[in-house]
Amino acid sequence: MAEVLNTVDRIDVEAVNAKHKRELYKARVKIFPKRVTGAFRQLKWWIMAVTLGIYYVTPWLRWDRGPDAPDQAVLIDMANQRFYFFFIEIWPQEFYYIAGLLIMAGVGLFLVTSTVGRAWCGYTCPQTVWVDLFLVVERWIEGDRNARMKLDKGAWSPGKWRKRISKHILWILIAIATGGAWIFYFADAPTLAVNLVTLEAPAIAYTTVAVLTATTYVFAGFMREQVCTYMCPWPRIQAAMLDEHSLTVTYNGWRGEPRARHKERVDHADTKYGDCIDCNLCVAVCPQGIDIRDGQQLECITCALCIDACDSVMEKVGSPKGLISYATLSEYDGNVAGGNVTTTWRSFIRPRTIVYTILWSLAGFAMLYMLLTRDRLDINVLHDRNPVYVALSDGGFRNGYTIKILNMETRQRTFRLSIVGITGATLSLAGATEAPTGDLQITTPADDQHSVKVFVTAYPQHLGGETTPFTLLLSHVDGEETVRYEAIFNAAKAAGNAQ
Numbered sequence: 001m002a003e004v005l006n007t008v009d010r011i012d013v014e015a016v017n018a019k020h021k022r023e024l025y026k027a028r029v030k031i032f033p034k035r036v037t038g039a040f041r042q043l044k045w046w047i048m049a050v051t052l053g054i055y056y057v058t059p060w061l062r063w064d065r066g067p068d069a070p071d072q073a074v075l076i077d078m079a080n081q082r083f084y085f086f087f088i089e090i091w092p093q094e095f096y097y098i099a100g101l102l103i104m105a106g107v108g109l110f111l112v113t114s115t116v117g118r119a120w121c122g123y124t125c126p127q128t129v130w131v132d133l134f135l136v137v138e139r140w141i142e143g144d145r146n147a148r149m150k151l152d153k154g155a156w157s158p159g160k161w162r163k164r165i166s167k168h169i170l171w172i173l174i175a176i177a178t179g180g181a182w183i184f185y186f187a188d189a190p191t192l193a194v195n196l197v198t199l200e201a202p203a204i205a206y207t208t209v210a211v212l213t214a215t216t217y218v219f220a221g222f223m224r225e226q227v228c229t230y231m232c233p234w235p236r237i238q239a240a241m242l243d244e245h246s247l248t249v250t251y252n253g254w255r256g257e258p259r260a261r262h263k264e265r266v267d268h269a270d271t272k273y274g275d276c277i278d279c280n281l282c283v284a285v286c287p288q289g290i291d292i293r294d295g296q297q298l299e300c301i302t303c304a305l306c307i308d309a310c311d312s313v314m315e316k317v318g319s320p321k322g323l324i325s326y327a328t329l330s331e332y333d334g335n336v337a338g339g340n341v342t343t344t345w346r347s348f349i350r351p352r353t354i355v356y357t358i359l360w361s362l363a364g365f366a367m368l369y370m371l372l373t374r375d376r377l378d379i380n381v382l383h384d385r386n387p388v389y390v391a392l393s394d395g396g397f398r399n400g401y402t403i404k405i406l407n408m409e410t411r412q413r414t415f416r417l418s419i420v421g422i423t424g425a426t427l428s429l430a431g432a433t434e435a436p437t438g439d440l441q442i443t444t445p446a447d448d449q450h451s452v453k454v455f456v457t458a459y460p461q462h463l464g465g466e467t468t469p470f471t472l473l474l475s476h477v478d479g480e481e482t483v484r485y486e487a488i489f490n491a492a493k494a495a496g497n498a499q
């Protein structure tokens with residue numbers, strides 16, 4: 001075992017050092033990932049189908065909100081400052097829901113990373129998903145790894161031109177569909193689709209499609225693993241979140257070393273070899289172009305394709321699967337020390353994951369509670385500043401207020417505006433001919449912000465001096481909702497003191 005340990009340590013250190021020396025400012029080595037089959041590849045196909053399906057289909061889903069609101073299930077309506085998500089409608093002043101969702105997404109990502117490592121990178125990150133999709137096209141047109149390498153090295157022939165042009169046309173079509181789908185989240189999708197085709201869409205729509213098409217085409221078609229390795233900050237952040245109990249894709253060197261090819265095994269039959277037959281299939285299938293046998297690396301997105309590849313090799317040579325597997329560092333160390341350690345669900349329950357789960361649940365419950373109990377009516381009041389009051393000929397004072405009523409329901413509603421706190425105070429609408437009254441009825445359009453200018457009139461004997469606090473009460477006529485606003489009434493310095 002000591003011999004195996006030394007070999008593993010030496011390989012890791014030497015390989016990593018050599019790799020780092022080579023990598024400083026090195027030119028990109030083109031990667032031609034080989035096709036692989038297996039459980040993880042299958043899982044990735046499913047996740048790819050679901051995530052791409054959600055992305056492309058969602059803007060076309062309809063949701064009936066009545067005649068006065070858009071019927072697109074998910075819509076970011078920038079012009080009217082609304083976000084619609086099925087039965088939920090978020091107004092600008094409710095932006096804290098978006099902040100809450102972002103906090104939940106962040107904590108959720110911490111939780112996932114500390115338990116199953118970089119699962120986000122390997123399975124659901126858009127870069128991973130689109131690279132996978134572009135690779136499907138590439139393999140379909142140019143063949144698997146060896147054929148693609150041969151084509152790449154070969155001279156430009158009619159066949160090569162045909163394959164390359166076909167591949168790039170398909171890539172560009174996917175990229176256009178990707179950029180195109182994104183803008184459908186910001187406007188009524190069927191209308192915008194027609195406008196795009198008839199060249200009647202706004203310039204920003206064409207610009208956004210062009211930018212997203214270009215970035216998808218370049219990132220997924222050309223830059224690929226370089227985006228993960230050099231551009232994305234997430235691998236660095238995740239590295240700080242992993243601990244010895246986090247699952248990562250691991251080459252079990254304690255079992256695989258010393259590695260040897262078949263000929264070497266035959267030539268040195270007296271040597272005790274490990275399970276790795278040095279076939280390099282794990283390297284050939286890796287979309288990041290790394291050798292997992294060099295140890296944990298920043299470039300590894302834990303897509304687990306090398307597990308599938310190695311399992312197929314182990315099956316063929318009659319050795320147990322799992323030479324490359326999901327394992328924690330403590331599991332690995334335990335096995336190196338001669339134990340027979342396997343990771344169980346218990347290793348997921350530890351202080352860090354418990355804290356993340358509690359934080360995530362608290363944020364989720366708080367959001368749910370606020371969503372279920374939120375008001376669908378709000379009022380904003382702006383007191384006239386010039387002048388702050390008008391002295392009336394009958395001895396009274398009049399103050400002007402601009403009142404914004406936010407009717408967040410998708411139906412027209414009528415509200416009653418009244419005053420509490422100043423005896424005998426009356427209300428009148430600016431420009432109205434009716435006599436001032438104790439309350440006003442105001443009808444607001446559905447799902448809209450309605451502004452009215454009102455005057456409040458009061459008399460010195462009911463005022464508390466220069467400033468008198470009072471409450472503006474806005475109630476739905478059916479009594480289903482009431483909001484209040486604490487306001488100030490201004491009068492001349494000598495105004496009464498009866499309150």
Ligand code: SF4
Nearest residue numbers: 286300301303304306
């Ligand atoms: S080393 Fe394995 S898990 Fe890591 S990126 Fe390569 S194939 Fe995926």
Ligand code: SF4
Nearest residue numbers: 276277279280282310
């Ligand atoms: S696929 Fe398995 S056996 Fe082949 S080189 Fe990789 S670790 Fe060794």
